[in-house]
Amino acid sequence: MTLRHAVLGLLAEAPGSGYDLLKRFETAMANVWSATQSQLYGELGKLEKSGLIEVVSEGPRGRKEYAITGEGRAELRAWLLEPWAPPSPRSETLLRIYFLGEVAPVQAREYVRRYAESADELAGHLASIDESVDWDDSDSAVFGRLVLEWGKRHAAMEREWADWAVERIRTARG
Amino acid sequence: MTLRHAVLGLLAEAPGSGYDLLKRFETAMANVWSATQSQLYGELGKLEKSGLIEVVSEGPRGRKEYAITGEGRAELRAWLLEPWAPPSPRSETLLRIYFLGEVAPVQAREYVRRYAESADELAGHLASIDESVDWDDSDSAVFGRLVLEWGKRHAAMEREWADWAVERIRTARG
DNA sequence: GAGCCCATGTAATAAGTTACATGATTGT
DNA sequence: ACAATCATGTAACTTATTACATGGGCTC
Known part of the structure; x- marks a missing residue:
């Protein structure tokens, strides 16, 4: 029930x-x-049926513009305040x-090196989002920046960890 | 197909x-x-049927001990070396x-504070795992420690971010 | 013999992915 | 006219969660 929210x-x-x-979602x-x-x-259909969102206008090509209803906003707030438990992590990487x-140590190091590269790519992507977004002082901008900063710090941590790990693999097995 | 691997x-x-x-899995x-x-x-059943693992002994209470087969090990290696793309992040938190x-700023700060607490708990949990595991110099110990270190750094990053974020919310809205 | 752990399985449901399928509008 | 983008939807399948259901064995 998270996509819903x-x-x-x-x-x-x-x-x-x-x-x-x-x-x-993509940006x-x-x-x-x-x-x-x-x-x-699929989710938009379900949300409309349950009255949490509604179609406010229809445009060309069957375009349907949705808006949140009062009931929907209440549901969102309830979700935000509900007691939560951090979900168990699940990282394929x-x-x-x-x-x-x-696998062979060489291949292991190579894997970690690629991991470092993708962390750098992510960092670059986040930096470009940061530049392209027009941050005003609205609530959503405040929290949007918080989340962006989280991503930056995360990417930096991954990079540092990967460098350390490559070294660790080298000294452990040559 | 990740649980499988x-x-x-x-x-x-x-x-x-x-x-x-x-x-x-739990530890x-x-x-x-x-x-x-x-x-x-369910997955154990499927893996056995496809010959990637096998029952090597049966014990009391219907206990079935599984072991990986040659074919299974080959599949594992293939998966490890296969080209990968980092999956799109999905964090409910x-x-x-x-x-x-x-929600109100007070509630937002409270949320982030709880987040910091759970990061601390995770850090504590990881520290206790580190102490309880008997690290030899096998391959699995080397990589196990790498992953554990990742977790420690991640938890530390979350803690620091949360402290910064609470401050940020305070200055943005009082 | 009571309670705790060991041990496995099925059924129903929810969530998410991939592929298929279609078509209108806009800009050049 | 052509291409790119806008725009929505369905079907089949896989993955994961929750709840149900059962029972043996060990220790005190």
Whole structure:
């Protein structure tokens, strides 16, 4: 039930069509949550049926612009305040690293090096988002920057860890 | 197809029953991947049927000890060397933070404070794992420590970020 | 014999991915 | 006219969660 709330949150910021939301998932939210086109349209249908969002206008090409309803906003707030437990982590990348003893040390180092590269790419991507977004002093901008900063710090941590790890693998096995 | 490889990897380290593996998911792998009991037994059945693992002995209470086969080990290595793309991040916690502008600043700060606490708890948990595990100089110990270190750095980053974020929310809105 | 752990399995549901399928509008 | 982008939807499949269901063995 998380995509549900991601959609409600985006529509609470500003109304939009499925297509619009998809773009927002790919850019500002890329750091945070993702959705496929298929899943998104399905969820919009369900949310409308349950009255949490509504169609506010129809445009060309069957475009339907959705907006959050009062009920939807109430649901969003309830979700934000509800007691939560951090979900158990699930990282395919870390899983591979955990088992890297199964392959030759050279290959293991190479894997970690690629990991470092992708951390750098992510850092670059986040930096470009930071530049392209027009940060005002609205609530969403404040928290958007918080989340962006989280991503930057995360990418930096990954980079540093990877450098350290490559060295560690070298000294452990040559 | 990731649980599949998590199971293969664990059985490559040492044979075990479903129950054993479940324990290992909850302890050493807690940082990395998780599985429910239900999912695990299902996957063990499928892996056995496809010949990637086999039952090596049966014990009391219907206990079945599984071991990885040659074919299974080959599959594990292929997976480790296969080209990969980092999966799109999906963090319910960050998602909530992203939308925290919907609730009162006091509540937002409180949320971030709880986040910091859970980062500390994670750090403590990882430290206790580090102490309780008997690290030899095997491959799996080398990479196990790498992954554990990743977790420690991650927890530290979250803690620092949260402190900074609380301050940021305070100055932005009082 | 009571309680705790060991041990496995099934069924129903929810969530997410990939592929398929279609078509209108806009800008050049 | 052509290409790019806008725009929505369905079907089949895989993955993961929650709840149900059962029972043996060990220790005190």
